Amino acid sequence: MGFLGKLFGKKEEEKAKANPRVDVKQAATKEKIDPAKVGLDGKFDESGLAKRVAKALDDAGISDSVGLWVAQTGSTVVLKYNPDAEGVLDQAKKVAQGVDGATAVKAQPNS
Numbered sequence: 001m002g003f004l005g006k007l008f009g010k011k012e013e014e015k016a017k018a019n020p021r022v023d024v025k026q027a028a029t030k031e032k033i034d035p036a037k038v039g040l041d042g043k044f045d046e047s048g049l050a051k052r053v054a055k056a057l058d059d060a061g062i063s064d065s066v067g068l069w070v071a072q073t074g075s076t077v078v079l080k081y082n083p084d085a086e087g088v089l090d091q092a093k094k095v096a097q098g099v100d101g102a103t104a105v106k107a108q109p110n111s
Contacts, residue, residue, distance in 0.1 A: 001013075001064065002054075002055075002057070002058035002064050003054040003055075003057045003058050003062070003064045003068070003070065004016060004051065004054040004055045004058055006064050007050075007054050007069060007070060008047070008050075008051055008054060012040060012051055015039070015040045015041050016040045016051075016055050018041070019040055019041045019042065022038065022039075022040060022041065022042045022052070023042070024038045024052075024100035024101050025100065026042075027042035027043070028101075030042075031043060031044060034074075034075070034101075035049075035075070035100060035101035036048065036049040036072060036074055036075040036101045036102075036103075037049070038052075038100075038101060039051060039052075040052065040055065047071075047072060048101070049072045049075065049077060049099065049101050049102060050070045050071055050072040050077065052099050052100070052101070053070045053072075053077050053095070053096045053099050053102065054070045056095050056096070056098070056099050057070070057092060057095055057096075060091070060095045062088050062091060062092055062095065063088065066081075066082070066084050066085040066087070066088055067081055067082025067083075067084050067085045067110060068080070068081045068082075068085040068088065068089075068092060069081070069110070070096070074103075075101055075102060075103040075104070076102075076103060076104040076105070076106060077096040077097075077099070077102050077104070077105045077106070078105075078106050078107075078108060079092055079093065079096060079105065079106070079107045079108070080107075080108055080109075080110045081107060081108075081109060081110060082109075082110050083109075089107055092107075093105050093107060
């Protein structure tokens with residue numbers, strides 16, 4: 001399992017496998033939705049950006065065994081983390097910033 005399955009469930013992993021590469025800009029235009037709300041299948045998803053970031057973390061080979069969670073507030077990616085995730089935090093921020101629809105990335109300690 002990776003971040004995607006751990007945070008959002010097996011159904012989202014299956015959706016990602018069925019749609020390996022979603023063109024966010026095209027889907028946002030076609031479906032008339034905010035790019036941050038484009039899901040793994042190119043359709044509206046309230047947590048679409050967070051799910052696409054979780055998949056990108058998996059694709060980048062970042063271990064899901066550390067205390068790192070992905071959320072979103074609008075088009076801002078929020079990476080919540082425990083101290084054991086500090087070693088991968090910089091890499092996770094770079095990955096998240098590279099996901100279409102992300103305008104900012106904030107890291108905050110899990111409290």
